[in-house]
Amino acid sequence: xxxxxxxxxxxxxxxxxxxxxxxxxxxxxxxxxxxxxxxxxxxxxxxxxxxxxxxxxxxxxxxxxxxxxxxxxxxxxxxxxxxxxxxxxxxxxxxxxxxxxxxxxxxxxxxxxxxxxxxxxxxxxxxxxxxxxxxxxxxxxxxxxxxxxxxxxxxxxxxxxxxxxxxxxxxxxxxxxxxxxxxxxxxxxxxxxxxxxxxxxxxxxxxxxxxxxxxxxxxxxxxxxxxxxxxxxxxxxxxxxxxxxxxxxxxxxxxxxxxxxxxxxxxxxxxxxxxxxxxxxxxxxxxxxxxxxxxxxxxxxxxxxxxxxxxxxxxxxxxxxxxxxxxxxxxxxxxxxxxxxxxxxxxxxxxxxxxxxxxxxxxxxxxxxxxxxxxxxxxxxxxxxxxxxxxxxxxxxxxxxxxxxxxxxxxxxxxxxxxxxxxxxxxxxxxxxxxxxxxxxxxxxxxxxxxxxxxxxxxxxxxxxxxxxxxxxxxxxxxxxxxxxxxxxxxxxxxxxxxxxxxxxxxxxxxxxxxxxxxxxxxxxxxxxxxxxxxxxxxxxxxxxxxxxxxxxxxxxxxxxxxxxxxxxxxxxxxxxxxxxxxxxxxxxxxxxxxxxxxxxxxxxxxxxxxxxxxxxxxxxxxxxxxxxxxxxxxxxxxxxxxxxxxxxxxxxxxxxxxxxxxxxxxxxxxxxxxxxxxxxxxxxxxxxxxxxxxxxxxxxxxxxxxxxxxxxxxxx
Numbered sequence: 001x002x003x004x005x006x007x008x009x010x011x012x013x014x015x016x017x018x019x020x021x022x023x024x025x026x027x028x029x030x031x032x033x034x035x036x037x038x039x040x041x042x043x044x045x046x047x048x049x050x051x052x053x054x055x056x057x058x059x060x061x062x063x064x065x066x067x068x069x070x071x072x073x074x075x076x077x078x079x080x081x082x083x084x085x086x087x088x089x090x091x092x093x094x095x096x097x098x099x100x101x102x103x104x105x106x107x108x109x110x111x112x113x114x115x116x117x118x119x120x121x122x123x124x125x126x127x128x129x130x131x132x133x134x135x136x137x138x139x140x141x142x143x144x145x146x147x148x149x150x151x152x153x154x155x156x157x158x159x160x161x162x163x164x165x166x167x168x169x170x171x172x173x174x175x176x177x178x179x180x181x182x183x184x185x186x187x188x189x190x191x192x193x194x195x196x197x198x199x200x201x202x203x204x205x206x207x208x209x210x211x212x213x214x215x216x217x218x219x220x221x222x223x224x225x226x227x228x229x230x231x232x233x234x235x236x237x238x239x240x241x242x243x244x245x246x247x248x249x250x251x252x253x254x255x256x257x258x259x260x261x262x263x264x265x266x267x268x269x270x271x272x273x274x275x276x277x278x279x280x281x282x283x284x285x286x287x288x289x290x291x292x293x294x295x296x297x298x299x300x301x302x303x304x305x306x307x308x309x310x311x312x313x314x315x316x317x318x319x320x321x322x323x324x325x326x327x328x329x330x331x332x333x334x335x336x337x338x339x340x341x342x343x344x345x346x347x348x349x350x351x352x353x354x355x356x357x358x359x360x361x362x363x364x365x366x367x368x369x370x371x372x373x374x375x376x377x378x379x380x381x382x383x384x385x386x387x388x389x390x391x392x393x394x395x396x397x398x399x400x401x402x403x404x405x406x407x408x409x410x411x412x413x414x415x416x417x418x419x420x421x422x423x424x425x426x427x428x429x430x431x432x433x434x435x436x437x438x439x440x441x442x443x444x445x446x447x448x449x450x451x452x453x454x455x456x457x458x459x460x461x462x463x464x465x466x467x468x469x470x471x472x473x474x475x476x477x478x479x480x481x482x483x484x485x486x487x488x489x490x491x492x493x494x495x496x497x498x499x500x501x502x503x504x505x506x507x508x509x510x511x512x513x514x515x516x517x518x519x520x521x522x523x524x525x526x527x528x529x530x531x532x533x534x535x536x537x538x539x540x541x542x543x544x545x546x547x548x549x550x551x552x553x554x555x556x557x558x559x560x561x562x563x564x565x566x567x568x569x570x571x572x573x574x575x576x577x578x579x580x581x582x583x584x585x586x587x588x589x590x591x592x593x594x595x596x597x598x599x600x601x602x603x604x605x606x607x608x609x610x611x612x613x614x615x616x617x618x619x620x621x622x623x624x625x626x627x628x629x630x631x632x633x634x635x636x637x638x639x640x641x642x643x644x645x646x647x648x649x650x651x652x653x654x655x656x657x658x659x660x661x662x663x664x665x666x667x668x669x670x671x672x673x674x675x676x677x678x679x680x681x682x683x684x685x686x687x688x689x690x691x692x693x694x695x696x697x698x699x700x701x702x703x704x705x706x707x708x709x710x711x712x713x714x715x716x717x
Contacts (some may be wrong), residue, residue: 016415045112045190048197049204050286051299058290059107061324063100065354066091069340072349080355085127086343090335093131094121106173107135107327111290113137114188116173118167119156120339128342131171134158139165140186141172151184171338173331189289196282222262245308291322316361328354381610432671435706436464436642442669442708443686452710454547459653459708461644462539470532471634471641477524478633481579484607486515489597512597514583514604520574533567533648540652548662548711605629610636641705650699653709658692665712668693674701 045051069084091099102118110116117139121130138158141151154170155162158257174186190197221238234292287294293315332352344350356362371392376382380402385395434440438460445453490511586607590600610632611618621631657663668676668688675681676688679702689712690698700707 045197049104050283050299051112051190051197053106053289053299054286054292055111057292057297057319058111058323058327059104061320062327063103064359065324065328065356067099067335068353068355069344070351070353072351076351080353081350084343086335086340086352087133089128090339093118095130102131102133105523106331107131109136110173110175110186112188112190114175114179114186114191115139117154118171118173120169120171120342122169126342128339134170137166141185171334173334177250190286192289196285199282220263223260235298291326292319313361317327320359325356415479431673432642432704432706435460435671436704438464442706443672445669448667448669448710449713451548451713452667452669455544456708456710458543458547459540459649460706462536462543463642463649466532466536466539467638467641467645470528470645471637473528474637474640475634477528478609478637480524481520482609484520485583485604485608486517487597487601487604488513488515510597512587512600514587516579516583521579525575529644532644536645536648537655539650540649541656544653544656544711546659548713578613579608580636582607585612606632609633614639643700643705646705646707647699650707650709653695654692654696654699657709657711662714663711664714666692667710667712668695668707669710670701670705670707672703674707677701679705 067087067090069081069087070078073079073082079611093099093102106116106118113136115136117136119132119134120128121132123129124365134156138156140155142155143149143152153167154165154172156165157163176187176189179185179187221242281297287297287299295312295315296319325455332354335352336347336350340350340352341347358442368416370391373382373387377384377387382402383399384401385399387396388399400602435442442456445456448456490513548686583604586600586604589607590603606618606629609629611629614632614635617635618628618632622628654666657666666689668685668690669687672686673679674685676683676685677698681701685701685707695709
């Protein structure tokens with residue numbers, strides 16, 4: 001026999017056979033060291049208050065999360081399928097009860113017996129159109145004794161007469177895996193608890209019997225010492241008479257005997273009658289096996305533990321994670337293979353789950369969510385817009401930003417380094433540009449005090465980082481400014497009035513009129529300037545406070561601080577003047593160059609954005625084959641950002657120094673060739689000792705100046 005023939009015979013020999021319960025002698029949940037049949041006395045456990053409390057909690061809680069069908073995407077993610085037919089059928093199973101009620105019946109049956117069943121009703125096309133819960137006591141799986149089929153059919157006996165049901169027409173939910181004594185069934189977790197449940201039932205019955213009998217086990221009635229002995233019949237008559245006269249509602253009535261009688265009462269104190277400790281054990285065991293902390297369902301033992309342990313919220317989360325969530329996963333798996341298959345033949349792309357989004361116990365406490373989100377935003381790793389989404393707020397324009405401290409220095413492969421394009425301010429880093437980029441120190445920096453060195457270096461780092469971000473916003477704003485200029489062409493010309501300042505007639509007779517929208521500069525720049533001035537003010541004060549070990553001196557609500565920020569917003573007047581000058585110059589230059597309307601329009605926008613202010617940058621870039629208007633606009637944005645940042649920083653420094661009594665004056669740090677009032681002023685700025693008023697009057701000496709103010713401390717004076 002060749003190897004392939006042997007393999008075929010081997011495979012045939014391994015054809016699956018399924019065994020019935022009579023084929024196995026396992027007893028997975030047998031109770032050790034006892035012959036008492038607790039299962040017979042307990043039944044399903046429906047009469048035990050502990051079991052009912054836990055099962056009812058499961059039944060009440062589970063329907064909070066609606067069922068949903070999920071479809072796998074190419075990237076592996078699962079996306080809910082809206083209004084899927086299977087989910088709709090599960091939510092509305094039949095005309096007589098909703099899906100939530102059916103879920104409750106399924107969960108109670110599944111927990112108590114280990115099995116639950118739902119019958120399918122189909123239409124003429126074979127699709128399920130209704131679902132009906134069937135008690136597990138009325139359904140049983142059947143199979144041939146030969147074991148050639150796992151389940152050939154189910155028998156449904158609603159009124160005693162079995163009805164044959166095809167396995168395709170029934171959904172079988174199993175609990176706790178598969179019963180090894182009958183692999184077609186699940187196992188109830190309560191089977192291991194029959195002894196504890198019986199103990200609790202007996203304790204309850206014992207307590208009730210005691211209360212029904214005056215809270216005493218009984219009494220001994222006998223003749224007095226001198227009385228004759230009672231015969232057995234007479235003793236029985238006395239007993240029945242006592243029960244009739246003093247039992248039930250007649251408890252506590254006085255007793256009168258016609259003969260001398262001795263009554264011995266057997267009684268216990270209330271403490272001796274306390275069965276609470278005995279009943280705690282079943283509470284603990286039942287709740288533990290079902291994965292529900294006792295406190296969640298209101299059991300006494302759990303409430304006592306909650307006083308010294310976890311909070312009730314944490315207990316509810318534990319119950320959900322140890323019971324409801326695993327149950328969702330198992331129920332979803334059964335629905336996928338036994339119900340979804342009727343709607344989606346290819347199950348590889350689909351799953352059945354439950355939407356826990358609106359489950360209250362799983363939602364983070366609102367205060368904690370806001371606190372955690374605020375920490376993340378302040379930490380600089382969560383975007384403001386995303387934070388608003390997390391707390392349920394709607395993001396606004398401008399929220400796609402990270403609030404990262406300017407004092408943090410970036411490092412690593414993704415860190416942005418500062419560079420200067422040779423076409424935008426010089427062929428090499430030297431002088432002020434080298435100081436600005438951190439490639440060189442200030443003159444005399446090595447001889448400064450430690451506080452001065454720390455501050456001016458940190459000022460430089462903060463300024464370069466703020467200016468880099470401000471530059472980006474300015475560049476975008478200048479583009480919008482150029483785009484906002486309205487240029488109209490009148491081929492036939494028209495009369496030019498005295499107010500038409502931005503009009504020109506071209507050689508071909510065309511009239512070009514330029515309109516600068518009112519308030520455009522304020523709309524684009526005022527808020528931006530105020531925001532950066534406020535940022536620089538707080539950042540600078542925080543740096544001084546941290547370096548000198550003193551309290552912060554600036555409060556944004558102070559009149560001085562508000563005035564400082566408002567002054568920053570007023571500095572846009574220079575931009576407004578530059579815009580008008582640029583338009584006038586563009587019209588004149590364009591006409592002189594004989595340009596047409598289209599070329600003139602490009603010139604006007606370029607001049608407004610930056611060419612008029614930095615013609616040298618424009619010309620060098622054009623000569624190098626690059627976009628001259630782009631280079632000029634970027635250089636303008638960088639120049640303004642650098643200049644305004646250092647102006648605001650130095651003015652903020654003066655405000656902070658003045659408010660701190662430990663600072664008595666200012667030492668100036670500046671470029672080697674920089675004068676005090678201008679770049680060419682013979683009075684050198686570097687190393688100069690000045691008052692607060694002098695520093696406030698002269699924060700910089702020229703655009704792109706790198707001047708910083710170091711403190712003269714009282715202790716150094």
